[in-house]
Amino acid sequence: MSDLLVVEDLTVTFPTARGPVDVVRSVSFTLGRDETLGIVGESGSGKSMTSLAVMGLLPKGARASGSVRLDGVELLGRPDRELRRLRGDRMSMIFQDPLSSLNPYYTVGLQIEEVYRAHRGGSGKDARKVAIAALQQVGLPDPERRVDYYPHQFSGGQRQRVMIAMALVCSPELLIADEPTTALDVTVQAQILGLLAGLRKDSGMGLVFITHDLAVISSIATRVLVMRQGEQVEYATAEQVFAEPRHDYTRMLLDSIPRIDDPLDEGVTA
Amino acid sequence: MARYLAGRAAGVVVILLLVCLFTFVIFFTLSPDPAVMICGKTCTPERIHQIRDALGLNEPFLTQFFSFLIGIFAGRDYGEGANLVHCAAPCLGYSFQTNQSVWDMVVERLPVSATVAIGAAVLWLLVGIAAGLVSAVKEGTWWDRAAMGLALGGSSVPNYVLALALQYVLVVQLQVLPFPQAVAFGDDPVVWFQSYLMPWVVLAAGYACLYARLTRANVIDTLAENFMRTARAKGLSPVLTMRRHALRPALTPIATIFGMDFAALLGGALITETVFGLNGVGKMAADSIAKNDQPVIMAVTLLAAFFVVVGNVVVDLVYTALDPRVRITAR
Ligand SMILES: Nc1ncnc2c1ncn2[C@@H]1O[C@H](COP(=O)(O)OP(=O)(O)OP(=O)(O)O)[C@@H](O)[C@H]1O
Ligand SMILES: [Mg+2]
Numbered sequence: 169m170s171d172l173l174v175v176e177d178l179t180v181t182f183p184t185a186r187g188p189v190d191v192v193r194s195v196s197f198t199l200g201r202d203e204t205l206g207i208v209g210e211s212g213s214g215k216s217m218t219s220l221a222v223m224g225l226l227p228k229g230a231r232a233s234g235s236v237r238l239d240g241v242e243l244l245g246r247p248d249r250e251l252r253r254l255r256g257d258r259m260s261m262i263f264q265d266p267l268s269s270l271n272p273y274y275t276v277g278l279q280i281e282e283v284y285r286a287h288r289g290g291s292g293k294d295a296r297k298v299a300i301a302a303l304q305q306v307g308l309p310d311p312e313r314r315v316d317y318y319p320h321q322f323s324g325g326q327r328q329r330v331m332i333a334m335a336l337v338c339s340p341e342l343l344i345a346d347e348p349t350t351a352l353d354v355t356v357q358a359q360i361l362g363l364l365a366g367l368r369k370d371s372g373m374g375l376v377f378i379t380h381d382l383a384v385i386s387s388i389a390t391r392v393l394v395m396r397q398g399e400q401v402e403y404a405t406a407e408q409v410f411a412e413p414r415h416d417y418t419r420m421l422l423d424s425i426p427r428i429d430d431p432l433d434e435g436v437t438a
Numbered sequence: 439m440a441r442y443l444a445g446r447a448a449g450v451v452v453i454l455l456l457v458c459l460f461t462f463v464i465f466f467t468l469s470p471d472p473a474v475m476i477c478g479k480t481c482t483p484e485r486i487h488q489i490r491d492a493l494g495l496n497e498p499f500l501t502q503f504f505s506f507l508i509g510i511f512a513g514r515d516y517g518e519g520a521n522l523v524h525c526a527a528p529c530l531g532y533s534f535q536t537n538q539s540v541w542d543m544v545v546e547r548l549p550v551s552a553t554v555a556i557g558a559a560v561l562w563l564l565v566g567i568a569a570g571l572v573s574a575v576k577e578g579t580w581w582d583r584a585a586m587g588l589a590l591g592g593s594s595v596p597n598y599v600l601a602l603a604l605q606y607v608l609v610v611q612l613q614v615l616p617f618p619q620a621v622a623f624g625d626d627p628v629v630w631f632q633s634y635l636m637p638w639v640v641l642a643a644g645y646a647c648l649y650a651r652l653t654r655a656n657v658i659d660t661l662a663e664n665f666m667r668t669a670r671a672k673g674l675s676p677v678l679t680m681r682r683h684a685l686r687p688a689l690t691p692i693a694t695i696f697g698m699d700f701a702a703l704l705g706g707a708l709i710t711e712t713v714f715g716l717n718g719v720g721k722m723a724a725d726s727i728a729k730n731d732q733p734v735i736m737a738v739t740l741l742a743a744f745f746v747v748v749g750n751v752v753v754d755l756v757y758t759a760l761d762p763r764v765r766i767t768a769r
Contacts, residue, residue: 225670256673263671268664272763273686282682283672318762334672 170240172374173199173222173342177234180217180226180398192217193398194234197391201341204368204375206389206406208382208421214398215378219344222376223261224251238342257287259342260335265351266327270319276303276330277315284337302333307363325356329363336367343368344376349384361388382421386410394418446751455507457743462503465732471495472732476534492517506531506736530740531733533726540737543722548741550620551718554637554710555703561642562649563696567689569646570653574688575680577658585650592647601640601713608636618714633716641710645699649692656688663687690760694753701749705742 180192192214199205207215221232224243236243238259243251255261263269270279280302281295296315303311306329319327328348335343345364349357365388368375377385385392385406392409394402394417402415413419473489474481490496493516494505505514509529516523516532525531530540569589573582608615618633660666661684669679706720715721719738726734758764 223671225667252673252675254673255671261671263664263668265664269668271665271669271683271687273690273761274682275762282674282678286672286674286678320763331668334668 170237171198172201172203172239173376174237174240175218175222175235176237178218178221178236179233180214180221181231181233183229191230191398192221195393195395195400196234197393197400197403199342199374199376199391201374202372203390204365204377204385204388206382206385206392207376207378207395208380208385208392209395210380212397213380213395215380215395216346218395219261219346219376219378222344223255223259224248225255225261253287256283256335256340257338258340259344260338260340261344261346262328262331262335262348264347266324266331266348267319267351269331270327272319275316275318276322276334277317280315280330280334280337283334287338298337299333302337303330305336305367306330306333308333323356324352325360328352328356328360332360332363332367336371339371340373342374342376344378346378347380348377350379350381357384364388382418394421446754450747450751453747454740454743458507458740459503461736461739462499462506465736466499466502469730469732472534472730475730492521530737533734534731535726535729535734540733543734544719544737544741547717547719547722548704550716551706551711551720552704553634554641554707554716554718554720555700557634557638558641558645558703558707559696559700561638562645565642566646566649567653567692569650570655571657573650573654574657574661577654582654586654589647589650593644593651595643597640597644597709598713600643601636601710604636604640605713618716620717637707637710637714637716640713641703641707649696652692652695653688656691657684660684660688686760690757693760694757697749697753697756698746701745701752702742704745704749706738 175198176196178192178195179190181188181190183189195214195218197205207218209215217226217230220226221230222236222243224246226232232244234244238254243254270276277296277299280299281292284290284295284298285292300311300315303315308314308326308329314322319330322330331348343364348364349360352360361384364375364377368388375388377389379385382392389406392402392404392406393400394409394415396417402409402413402418404414408414409418410422413422471486471490473486473493473495476489477486487496494502497505508514509525509527509531511527513527513529514525516525523532525539528541530544532539533543569585573585576582609617615632615636616629618636619629621629621633623630666679666683669683674683706718706723708720708724710716711718711720712724719741722734723738723742725731726738
C-alpha cells in the first residue's frame with residue numbers, strides 16, 4: 169500500500185512585478201496513513217502555500233510544480249473539475265480564522281450539509297441527520313438545536329469545531345489543518361488540539377497540522393517539517409527534532425518556545 | 439418584533455409631522471402672499487381679505503397648521519355660509535392654479551410616477567447587476583475595463599442631456615418611437631410601452647452605471663472572503679459556490695441601497711417626467727414650484743418624505759430578514 173500523501177520537489181511560483189517569485193522551493197515530505205505531520209515555520213515561510221498547493225486551492229496566478237500524490241495518484245496538473253471531487257470528500261482543510269471561514273449568511277447545518285450532498289447526493293433530510301451527527305462527533309453540545317444556528321451564534325472554539333465537523337463529514341483520508349488554533353485562547357487551543365488528535369486516531373486518517381509554534385505540535389506530530397523562507401530546513405521524526413535538532417533555525421524555534429516576544433525573533437527574520 | 443414595529447411606526451409619524459411643520463414654516467415666513475397671487479392684477483384690499491379668509495390665511499400660524507393636519511385625517515371646511523366648501527379627508531387643500539383637489543391630483547399622477555419608477559428599476563437592476571457581476575468575475579479583462587469605463591462615464595452624463603439626445607435621435611431623426619403620449623396600458627399597450635420606454639431608459643441609465651460599479655466592487659470583495667476559499671475547499675461546484683456563497687453576501691447591501699433609491703423615485707422623477715411631458719408627481723412638483731402653487735408643493739413634499747421615511751423602515755425590515763447577524767440582535 170502506497171503512502172497516503174507524497175509531496176516531491178514542490179515549488180510554488182507567483183508572478184510578480186519583478187518577475188516570478190518562488191514562495192515555496194523544493195519541498196518534499198511523505199505522510200503515511202495514521203500519521204500526523206507538523207509543518208512549522210515563521211509567518212510567510214510558505215506553510216499555507218504548501219498546503220493550498222496540495223489541495224489545488226492556490227490563489228489565481230500562482231503555479232505549482234513538482235509532484236503531489238494522494239494515494240499514489242498525481243494531483244498537480246489535474247483539472248479543477250477532477251480535484252473538486254476529491255476536495256471535501258477524500259481530502260479536507262480547515263483554516264486559521266473560523267469566523268471568517270464560515271459564511272455568515274447560512275446556518276452551520278446548511279454549510280455542513282452542502283459538503284455531504286455535493287459528494288454523496290441524497291436527500292436534504294439525510295444530509296441534515298449527517299450534519300447533526302457530525303456536530304455531535306466534534307463534541308458540540310445540543311447539536312439538534314445548534315445545527316440551525318448561524319456562525320456568529322457560536323464561540324470561537326465552537327466555530328472551529330463546526331469547521332472540523334464540516335471537514336470530516338465525508339470521512340476524508342487526509343485532513344490539513346492550517347493553524348487551526350492560532351486565533352483561539354490557550355485553554356480552547358488545547359481542547360481543539362485534543363479533539364483533532366482524538367478524531368484522527370479514531371478515523372485513521374492522515375493529518376497535516378500547520379503552526380508557527382513548535383510547542384503546539386510537540387504533543388501530536390509524528391513527523392515535523394520545518395520551513396523557512398519557502399525552503400524546508402528540517403524534516404525528521406518528532407523525537408529527533410525535539411531531542412536533537414540538526415538545524416540552527418529549528419534550535420532557535422525550540423529555544424524561543426517559552427519566550428514569545430523574544431527580540432531574537434527579529435534576528436531570525438532579518 | 440411587534441414592539442419594534444410600533445416604535446418604527448411612531449418614528450415615521452414624528453418625522454412626517456416635522457416635515458409638515460418645517461414646510462409650513464417655510465411657506466408662512468418666506469413665500470409671497472398667495473391671496474395676492476390668486477387675486478390677480480385687478481385687485482382690491484377687500485378682495486384680498488376675502489380670499490385670505492376663505493383660505494384660512496388670517497388665522498394664527500398654529501391654527502393654520504392644525505387645520506391642515508386635521509384636514510388630512512378628518513377633512514375640513516373652507517370659507518363659510520354660501521361659500522362653504524367641504525374638503526373630504528384626506529384633504530390636502532386645493533390648487534391655487536386650477537382649484538383642483540390636490541389629493542385628486544396626487545391620486546391621478548402617482549400611477550404615472552410609479553410606472554416610470556418600476557420600469558426603470560427593473561431595467562437598472564437587470565443591466566447594472568448583470569454587468570457588475572460579469573465585470574467582477576472577469577476582473578481585469580478588456581470587458582471589465584470597457585464596462586467600468588462606460589459606467590463611470592455614464593454616471594456623469596446628466597439625465598436631461600441623455601433624455602434630449604435620445605428624443606432627438608429616436609423620435610425626431612429616426613422616428614422609431616412616437617412622441618411620449620399619456621395613454622393607459624389598457625387602451626393601447628404598444629403606445630403605452632413606446633411612451634414609457636425612453637423615460638425608463640433615461641432614468642435607469644444613471645442608476646445602472648452606479649449599480650454596476652457597486653455590484654462589481656461587492657462581488658470582488660466577497661470573492662476574496664475566507665468563506666469563499668472554504669467553499670472551494672469543500673469541493674462545491676463553481677456555480678453553487680458563486681450563487682450561494684458569493685451572491686447573497688454581495689447583493690444584500692445593494693438591496694438596501696435599492697430600497698432607498700426606489701422609494702425616493704416614487705416621490706417623482708422631476709427631470710425625466712418634465713422632459714418627456716409625463717404627468718407624474720415629479721412634473722407636478724416642477725410645475726407647482728414654478729407657479730408657487732403652495733398646497734401642491736406642500737403635498738409633493740409630504741409625499742416624497744412619506745416614501746423616503748416609509749422606504750427606510752421597509753429597507754431595515756428587509757435587511758433584518760436578509761442578514762442573519764442583524765436578525766438575532768434585533769429580537
Ligand atoms: N498573491 C501573492 N503574490 C506574491 N506572493 C505571495 C502571494 N500570496 C502570498 N505570497 C507570499 O508567499 C509567501 C508564503 O506565504 P504563506 O501564506 O504560505 O505563509 P505562511 O507560512 O502560511 O505564513 P503565516 O504563518 O503568516 O500564515 C509569503 O512570503 C507571501 O508574501
Ligand atoms: Mg498561513
